[in-house]
Amino acid sequence: MGADDLRRVRITGVPARRLEWAVGREFSLPASVLQSLALPEQASAIDLTHVQPPSLNGLVSDVRLRAAFTDALPHSARVPFSYHYVPAGVRSYVGRQLGKRLRSREAQWGRFPQWPLDLSADFIADWTSSDDVPVTNRPTPVLLTHDIDSPDGLRRLVDSFLGLEESVGARSTSYVVPCAWKLDHGLLNDVVARGHEIGVHGYDHSNRTPFFDRDRRRQRLEEGRAALARYAPAGYRAPSLVRTAGLLEDLADYFQYDSSIPTSGGPFPTPNNGCATARPFRIGRTLEIPITLRRDGTAQFLGYSPAEIGRMWVDDARDIAAARGTVVLLTHCEKRFSGNAAMLEAYRQFLEFIVGSPEFAWSLAGRVAQAPV
């Protein structure tokens, strides 16, 4: 094993109150760190109560960025299954078969960040922090976000999602593809007038922007933002969550934040992708608000039922609250994703769970972007 490899260990004891959330959980730690602390080489569980934390600069950032980008993804070829574009009839059968096979191979696509929720970077941040201020009990912010890939998605956002959200006092952020179909400004105006946010979802959803040279990429970011400028879009989300270091760097010049990196991306858009943190953080000049809950499309592809998916969201939200993270849910409003009766019911139950739990509070991506990180 190379010194730079990650080792999965369960934490059985911690030296500080700010780390109590980590007891009993598993994290991925660099083998070099375990070696430097003289921890047993092959232990699967470790007690840190009397272990001096490592003082390595850049350790948190190293873990966050190890699988954060999908740089190696040749955009048209490598997405394992472009379920987005398979015709509906074929999708239901072929998709079920592929999903079943994929689900049984979690060890291949969910190692790091570990599926479904890997908070290794947050553990390391708290472990290496010298911060002795008492842990505050601020409510965990909950962000509801949607990717709007089509006119159907926008219609269903307005008809089916916004009312549900407003009924529990929530507002959401919808990332709209700006340059692929005719935008219905009547509907978009309605979204903003009701207190919800609009963000930019790439350019035309062809997953090429991240891979273009810098000038062409920036031109697309400029044009995408301009198409939605009247709604003052504060944030960006990359289509299919395909993102490169170059894209993340450029985004700082056009948006207040990006929200394209999942905490644990699972199999899509490429196996073992994500940032292993549920807390907003900076990548260079860009503020990243990670997508922390399991995504609707991925869970559906893996064959989970709407009721199971609703329970996953609750489980993930509880774990994120314990770790003092930010809950960020991404749903798609198209009928085949979350814009149908069964998924809307799962969504409604999740909203009611949140509003009934005092440890959570509704927030908005634009508001989170205003808070210093």
Ligand SMILES: [Zn+2]
């Ligand atoms: Zn999309």
